[in-house]
Amino acid sequence: MISRQWCGLARPECADDYVAHLRSETFPQLSKITGFVDASILRRPSGGGVEFLIVTQWESLKAIQQFAGEDVERAVVPESVQAMMLDYDRTVRHYDVLD
Numbered sequence: 001m002i003s004r005q006w007c008g009l010a011r012p013e014c015a016d017d018y019v020a021h022l023r024s025e026t027f028p029q030l031s032k033i034t035g036f037v038d039a040s041i042l043r044r045p046s047g048g049g050v051e052f053l054i055v056t057q058w059e060s061l062k063a064i065q066q067f068a069g070e071d072v073e074r075a076v077v078p079e080s081v082q083a084m085m086l087d088y089d090r091t092v093r094h095y096d097v098l099d
Contacts, residue, residue, distance in 0.1 A: 001037065001097040004056045004064060006075055008088035015043070015050035018084050022054070030056065035063020049086045057097065064094075 010018050022041060030036045037057035044051050058064050064072045073091045082088070 002058045002061060002064065003095045003097050004058060004092050005095070006054045006089050006092045008052050008054075008077070008081075009047060009049040009086045010052060010084050011086055012049055014084035015052075018052065018081065019043075021081060021084075030067060033063060033066045035059040035066070047086075061094070068092075 008018075019041060022039075027039050030039060035058055037059060039054065039056045042053040042055065061072055068074055068076055072094070075089050075092050077085075077088055077090075
């Protein structure tokens, strides 16, 4: 299993909207991809904004390619989400899940 991790710093007034976007748009899309396992939203106040760490679990890099495209290290950040952020990762980190 592979853990895909992405971090973004949301504008404080947009934090709840970002969570709503994940729950209503992103996660339902991911759930349709064969090889997607689950997702978590981690949140904390930070640097004048609200930091989010989004962790998704996948069966393989091939499954991630169905979401991210050929360059699996590229972050997928829609324009509507970019407008909610003060800053965000342009790339993601992947980890092999051992336990």
